[in-house]
Amino acid sequence: xxxxxxxxxxxxxxxxxxxxxxxxxxxxxxxxxxxxxxxxxxxxxxxxxxxxxxxxxxxxxxxxxxxxxxxxxxxxxxxxxxxxxxxxxxxxxxxxxxxxxxx
Amino acid sequence: xxxxxxxxxxxxxxxxxxxxxxxxxxxxxxxxxxxxxxxxxxxxxxxxxxxxxxxxxxxxxxxxxxxxxxxxxxxxxxxxxxxxxxxxxxxxxxxxxxxxx
Numbered sequence: 001x002x003x004x005x006x007x008x009x010x011x012x013x014x015x016x017x018x019x020x021x022x023x024x025x026x027x028x029x030x031x032x033x034x035x036x037x038x039x040x041x042x043x044x045x046x047x048x049x050x051x052x053x054x055x056x057x058x059x060x061x062x063x064x065x066x067x068x069x070x071x072x073x074x075x076x077x078x079x080x081x082x083x084x085x086x087x088x089x090x091x092x093x094x095x096x097x098x099x100x101x102x103x
Numbered sequence: 104x105x106x107x108x109x110x111x112x113x114x115x116x117x118x119x120x121x122x123x124x125x126x127x128x129x130x131x132x133x134x135x136x137x138x139x140x141x142x143x144x145x146x147x148x149x150x151x152x153x154x155x156x157x158x159x160x161x162x163x164x165x166x167x168x169x170x171x172x173x174x175x176x177x178x179x180x181x182x183x184x185x186x187x188x189x190x191x192x193x194x195x196x197x198x199x200x201x202x203x204x
Contacts, residue, residue: 009153057163088139090140
């Protein structure tokens, strides 16, 4: 089961987005294309950065990953840059909802 | 030497420039962003705590300051900021043009 540790972290991060992206209280439910576009460029920059410094600035422990690699990055690491931004957009709008900014 | 610390510093500067000067979304001037970032940091400390404690990710301390919050390198907080602020700025710009946020 050890190899699913990073997968579990990705699920923890991604589930709020997957479960609540269609919540009618949040503008996200009609802005999902914009959310995907907003995620794409920063994610690409950070993935390239990650590829360039992996095994130098940091490395991944084979015990805790599935072992599927994309350009020397674990699949989970690539998904990190997809789901952290998407869930962050959800969280940002959720905070806006509770602050009463329902523009 | 090109370190994690240096690259993160450059990324933070780039993120601030995107928000305040390039896209002019000015999210940094809003309470909304900072409340969001406080909540995000709590979630981030949980997820990153697991990643660095297991450890899933092993940091080479020759390339960072060696300052840790528990097991988490201090640079990671700024790394998250530099990833997420531009994402929200682009999102704000895209949705504002549409007139729906």
